[in-house]
Amino acid sequence: MSKSFRWGYILSGVMLALLCSLVLSALYGLLLSFTSLPESRLLMNIILAFSVFLAGWFGANRAGSKGLYHGLAIGAAFAATIFLLIAIFRAAPPSWLEIFERSLISLASGSLGGICGVLLHGNLQR
Numbered sequence: 001m002s003k004s005f006r007w008g009y010i011l012s013g014v015m016l017a018l019l020c021s022l023v024l025s026a027l028y029g030l031l032l033s034f035t036s037l038p039e040s041r042l043l044m045n046i047i048l049a050f051s052v053f054l055a056g057w058f059g060a061n062r063a064g065s066k067g068l069y070h071g072l073a074i075g076a077a078f079a080a081t082i083f084l085l086i087a088i089f090r091a092a093p094p095s096w097l098e099i100f101e102r103s104l105i106s107l108a109s110g111s112l113g114g115i116c117g118v119l120l121h122g123n124l125q126r
Contacts, residue, residue: 056109065118
């Protein structure tokens with residue numbers, strides 16, 4: 001396997017993170033609609049972290065090397081995509097604290113997912 005940086009895996013990881021976030025957010029929205037659960041920013045952050053972790057794991061596992069770099073790139077690209085979508089569709093701009101919080105969550109969970117994806121790369125192919 002080549003040890004180079006794979007941009008295709010980053011793009012597919014970002015797409016996976018967007019899809020996972022969309023599905024989990026929709027399920028959470030349905031849960032909020034049909035139950036008396038209160039809306040929680042913590043659960044939205046957990047959905048964000050899980051989605052980017054999964055995408056970082058997937059992208060780095062497919063690449064087979066440089067898990068930290070692939071995971072960081074997926075987290076950064078996902079955060080940039082989310083902020084672009086927020087700028088387009090949301091009336092009020094996000095606060096700096098919100099930008100920092102979501103960027104930190106995306107970068108950290110993408111990095112951890114990338115590291116885990118490379119560490120488990122050899123174990124899953126046996």
